[in-house]
Amino acid sequence: MEDAVIRHxxxxxxxxxxxxxxxxxxxxxxxxxxxxxxxxxxxMEMHGDRFYSDDQAIVGGVAFLGDIPVTIIAxxxxxxxxxxxxxxxxxxxxxxxxKALRLMKQAEKFHRPVICFIDTPGAFCGxxxxxxxxxxxxxxxxxxxxxxxxxxxxxxxxxGGSGGALALGVADxxxxxxxxxxxxxxxxxxxxxxxxxxxxxxxxARDMKLTAQDLHGFGIVDGIIDEPQGGAHNDYxxxxxxxxxxxxxxxxxxxxxxxxxxxxxxxxxxRKM
Amino acid sequence: xxxxxxxxxxYATSKIVYRTExxxxxxxxxxxxxxxxxxxxxxxxxxxxIYTKLLIKNYKRCDECGFNFKVSAHERFAMILDDxxxxxxxxxxxxxxxxxxxxxxxxxxxxxxxxxLVDGVVTGKGLINGNPALVGVMDPAFFMGSMGTxxxxxxARLFERATKERLSVILFTASGGARMQEGIFSLMQMAxxxxxxxxHSEAGHLYITVLTDPTTGGVTxxxxxxxxxxxxxxxxxxxxxxxxxxxxxxxxxxxxxFQRAExxxxxxxxxxxxxxxxxxxxxxxxxxxxxxRTLA
Numbered sequence: 001m002e003d004a005v006i007r008h009x010x011x012x013x014x015x016x017x018x019x020x021x022x023x024x025x026x027x028x029x030x031x032x033x034x035x036x037x038x039x040x041x042x043x044m045e046m047h048g049d050r051f052y053s054d055d056q057a058i059v060g061g062v063a064f065l066g067d068i069p070v071t072i073i074a075x076x077x078x079x080x081x082x083x084x085x086x087x088x089x090x091x092x093x094x095x096x097x098x099k100a101l102r103l104m105k106q107a108e109k110f111h112r113p114v115i116c117f118i119d120t121p122g123a124f125c126g127x128x129x130x131x132x133x134x135x136x137x138x139x140x141x142x143x144x145x146x147x148x149x150x151x152x153x154x155x156x157x158x159x160g161g162s163g164g165a166l167a168l169g170v171a172d173x174x175x176x177x178x179x180x181x182x183x184x185x186x187x188x189x190x191x192x193x194x195x196x197x198x199x200x201x202x203x204x205a206r207d208m209k210l211t212a213q214d215l216h217g218f219g220i221v222d223g224i225i226d227e228p229q230g231g232a233h234n235d236y237x238x239x240x241x242x243x244x245x246x247x248x249x250x251x252x253x254x255x256x257x258x259x260x261x262x263x264x265x266x267x268x269x270x271r272k273m
Numbered sequence: 274x275x276x277x278x279x280x281x282x283x284y285a286t287s288k289i290v291y292r293t294e295x296x297x298x299x300x301x302x303x304x305x306x307x308x309x310x311x312x313x314x315x316x317x318x319x320x321x322x323i324y325t326k327l328l329i330k331n332y333k334r335c336d337e338c339g340f341n342f343k344v345s346a347h348e349r350f351a352m353i354l355d356d357x358x359x360x361x362x363x364x365x366x367x368x369x370x371x372x373x374x375x376x377x378x379x380x381x382x383x384x385x386x387x388x389x390l391v392d393g394v395v396t397g398k399g400l401i402n403g404n405p406a407l408v409g410v411m412d413p414a415f416f417m418g419s420m421g422t423x424x425x426x427x428x429a430r431l432f433e434r435a436t437k438e439r440l441s442v443i444l445f446t447a448s449g450g451a452r453m454q455e456g457i458f459s460l461m462q463m464a465x466x467x468x469x470x471x472x473h474s475e476a477g478h479l480y481i482t483v484l485t486d487p488t489t490g491g492v493t494x495x496x497x498x499x500x501x502x503x504x505x506x507x508x509x510x511x512x513x514x515x516x517x518x519x520x521x522x523x524x525x526x527x528x529x530x531f532q533r534a535e536x537x538x539x540x541x542x543x544x545x546x547x548x549x550x551x552x553x554x555x556x557x558x559x560x561x562x563x564x565x566r567t568l569a
Binding site for chain 2: 123124125126127129130131132133134135136138139140142143144146147162163166167169170182183184185190193194207208209210214215218220267270271273
């Protein structure tokens with residue numbers, strides 16, 4: 001991989017963690033579908049979990065990356081209020097995670113690599129989500145992804161919110177875009193629990209250590225993918241090209257690795273955290 | 274027998290340092306919370322006044338209304354294991370504060386002194402009606418049972434050991450969610466423990482979870498829901514999101530009994546609700562049913 005694409009530290013802007021949170025949440029920021037159309041060809045969306053419904057907070061399907069067929073799973077934010085209502089602000093229900101798992105198992109059957117785009121404030125908290133087993137759905141993904149016999153690459157593109165993000169984040173390689181965040185909870189929620197004051201979100205964002213640079217420093221993510229000056233929204237094509245270069249490089253490596261070795265490496269990676 | 278490809282040599286961690294030397298967390302019995310004080314104890318649910326010695330003999334369960342008083346990890350082992358005998362693992366393990374979070378280190382030490390626990394889970398090996406098992410019990414008295422790196426590491430080791438020794442695992446879960454002060458590391462424990470559970474399961478061994486009050490957040494969304502058999506104590510609160518968070522999200526009050534063990538049973542997420550005084554018998558029988566017959 002070229003150093004120009006993945007820079008392991010620093011950045012072209014000196015934003016505070018809270019500024020990065022706000023940047024990561026900007027509606028103009030590219031979403032999963034924006035990257036899918038730029039990185040892959042012949043994307044065909046596949047719907048439904050086969051048990052309950054089709055959760056539109058998660059988009060899934062198959063496409064070509066160059067000449068390699070891949071399965072794509074993306075948490076999808078809307079770009080306006082109407083789209084956001086359809087997408088439930090990218091907060092999946094259990095059926096979203098079950099759809100993702102169904103497509104991953106299908107990918108395993110046909111020896112297709114899985115590419116996940118993580119972008120969610122968190123798994124949805126509501127009556128239906130609890131009734132249909134939000135916890136069970138996420139837990140199932142964590143365990144199944146660990147054993148999935150095909151390469152998995154996950155990229156946090158904007159917001160990686162808690163267990164709802166991790167449910168697509170048990171992968172051989174995990175990356176974050178330069179201005180994305182990945183955390184146990186929103187800074188607002190964190191501030192309200194720990195500082196008893198939700199307005200202290202900027203302090204929380206700092207204390208939580210949720211930036212791509214923090215997580216890469218901890219060894220939680222494998223690399224940071226560059227964004228243009230000012231953020232990803234300034235050049236969708238450039239960010240898509242950067243992501244594509246990283247995925248292609250990794251797939252070449254992962255597809256040449258013996259399956260048992262790849263699975264043991266995947267286990268060890270999370271075991272050390 | 275299927276060869277297990279897993280090698281359990283991966284205890285060393287890259288970024289987290291686990292202290293394993295003994296720490297001064299001793300305390301007298303009187304200081305311990307959750308122990309009903311005085312000769313008589315009042316049931317907070319039905320108001321019945323119960324002779325404390327009798328309450329403890331009755332598994333800290335109100336004989337009038339069935340209310341379960343909170344039990345500590347050590348009390349749980351006494352209720353479940355033959356002669357209450359536990360061969361404890363990683364007894365002194367404690368994580369250094371991985372985020373260097375303001376005030377956390379001091380609070381950990383204070384909580385250790387207050388509770389007599391080193392962290393929120395106690396693990397080890399014991400017999401249940403003569404059947405060996407590796408058992409872990411989470412203690413809600415320690416940071417509300419929140420899961421951080423110590424809990425994650427102890428549980429991952431428990432499952433790795435069980436896989437190696439071909440033993441069943443029983444976990445009693447109780448958790449308010451993630452250990453906030455450990456941030457992203459806390460989140461990653463969900464993946465780490467689930468990974469060890471998956472390996473244990475793949476090797477064909479039994480894992481039983483007993484969901485106790487409360488089991489929520491990241492623990493529900495990982496190992497609590499991964500048991501081959503999932504049992505729950507009556508009335509236990511079990512959910513992904515806490516009731517207060519849901520009420521804030523949807524802007525309405527939750528119906529009575531929402532997220533209680535009985536609700537989960539009805540919705541298909543729990544195999545059985547088992548009364549505390551019948552738990553040992555139930556677990557013993559389940560272990561016996563799943564004992565490794567290839568060894569016979």
